[in-house]
Amino acid sequence: FGDLYRFSFTEKRWRKIKTTGTLVKRRYRHSAVVYESKMYVFGGEVAGENTTYYSDFYELDLRNQVWSELKIEPRPPP
Numbered sequence: 001f002g003d004l005y006r007f008s009f010t011e012k013r014w015r016k017i018k019t020t021g022t023l024v025k026r027r028y029r030h031s032a033v034v035y036e037s038k039m040y041v042f043g044g045e046v047a048g049e050n051t052t053y054y055s056d057f058y059e060l061d062l063r064n065q066v067w068s069e070l071k072i073e074p075r076p077p078p
Contacts, residue, residue, distance in 0.1 A: 002026040004060075021067035024058045037062050042076070053078075 002023070005014045030044030039060040046052045055078055057070045 017065055019060065019065045019067055022058070022069045023067050025054070027054060030054070034062070040070075 002025070004017045004019060006017050007014050024041055025046070027044030027046055031042045033040050039062060041058045041060070043056070044054050046054075055076045057072055057076055059068045059070055060066070061068070
């Protein structure tokens, strides 16, 4: 649905995060990793009558909840 949540291990609860910037389109089957204070999302797909596959790359700064699309050269893998 395009929602993003953060889990607090101390409070044992989920919180919805409001983000700004270049928002990531909703998707599934993507890759995501957190490194230092940023989360990176690569690829994924949206299923439907015509499945759409993504090979885009996004960064979420976890300190200020701002998304940025990263342009990588040469082109990322399919």
